[in-house]
Amino acid sequence: MKAIRAMLLVLAAATAVPLLAATEVAGVKFEDRMKAGAGELVLNGAGLRVKVFFKVYAMGLYLSEKKPDAAQVLALKGPKRAHIVLLRDVSAQDFAEALMSGLKNNTGEAQFAQIRDRAEQFRAAMLEAKEVTEGTVVDLDYLPESGTRLTVRGQPMGKDIAGEDFYQALLRIWLGARPAQDDLKDALLGKPAG
Secondary structure: OHHHHHHHHHHHHHHHHHHHOOEEEOOEEEOOEEEEOOEEEEEEEEEEEEEOOEEEEEEEEEEOOOOOOHHHHHHOOOOEEEEEEEOOOEEHHHHHHHHHHHHHHOOOHHHHHHHHHHHHHHHHHHHOOOEEOOOOEEEEEEEOOOEEEEEEOOEEEEEEEOOHHHHHHHHHHHHOOOOOOHHHHHHHOOOOOO
C-alpha cells in the first residue's frame, strides 16, 4: 500500500511540473504569469511572427484570465500585455510602420478616424526607440488606470495613450479579421498548431 501511495505521489509530481514550465517559442521563454501594473496576468498563448522566411519576433499574450476567442479577448476588462521579443534587428521606423499598417488593415475607416491622433502618438513613441535589435523586448500594456503603455527594453516610450478602444485596435493587429499572420493569431489564442 505504501508503495502504491509513493508511486501516486511521484506520478502527481511528474504531471504537475509541465503546468509550471514556461512556454518556449523560437528559443524565447514566456513565463506562465506576469505582472502588468497592479494586475497578475496569465499567458493566454504565444507564437512566432515570420515574414517571408525570416523569424521576426516571438510574442506572448497575457490576460487576467485565459480566453480562446478573439472577441472574448477584446471584450475582457482589466490589464493586458502583448510581450514581444525581437528575433532580428529592425529599425524603429520599420517596426512602427508595420504596426501602423496592421492597425489600418484591421480598423474600419470611421473607427480609424477616431484613433488617428492616438495612433500617431503611438508611432512617435515607437520612433523614440531608434532601433529594436535582436533580443529587444517590447511590451504593449493596457493599464485601466492610464491606458496603453509602450515599453522598449524596460523603458517607457512616450506618454500612456488613453482609451481602451486604442488598445483593442492594437490587439486586432494580431487578432483581427486580417491578422498579421493566421497561425500567430491561433497561437495567441492558445490553439494548438496544425
